Amino acid sequence: NAGVTQTPKFQVLKTGQSMTLQCAQDMNHNSMYWYRQDPGMGLRLIYYSASEGTTDKGEVPNGYNVSRLNKREFSLRLESAAPSQTSVYFCASSDWAALTDTQYFGPGTRLTVL
């Protein structure tokens, strides 16, 4: 039982390059999320998918797109990377039980944009 897996673990991009961050969960969860973590900012929600076939914007969606490929997989794409997107990206999943659901996080992708 791997939980939530993310690839790659590290990535360095040049400004303007594109890339896709991959996330998969094996807990049969309905909901999946993408966050970014910057020093002193906690985690900020980029996009989420409450259930398969739906996606919604979070707090900081500009410059990103997402795809809920199936129930297991949720990818995050940077079409034209900018230095401001240098961050640690976390994927998470949950059952979306409203008040008390636990979000399970992957190990993160450390992205540097030069």
Next chain:
Amino acid sequence: TQLLEQSPQFLSIQEGENLTVYCNSSSVFSSLQWYRQEPGEGPVLLVTVVTGGEVKKLKRLTFQFGDARKDSSLHITAAQPGDTGLYLCAGRFYNQGGKLIFGQGTELSVKP
């Protein structure tokens, strides 16, 4: 807009000391969670509180939820080096569609 304030941002103490971390909002939480994150890993849930005035204990960690459900605290008794990490509070608000809003985090360092 940051709806949730966490303090202090940094805390460096000696082994055996006690500490408290605070999480506050001007809005009422529908529920609040505390997560712990170790370097190079994702956050892991410690506790969920839902009822105003609720107190939960997890070994040397005590979590309180304010009566008005606008604040919460995490108290660690006799801190140990193994408690070192980033502590994050995360709340849900009634007008945020169930999304989890995270505080800025408290970086705790416990020195032997």
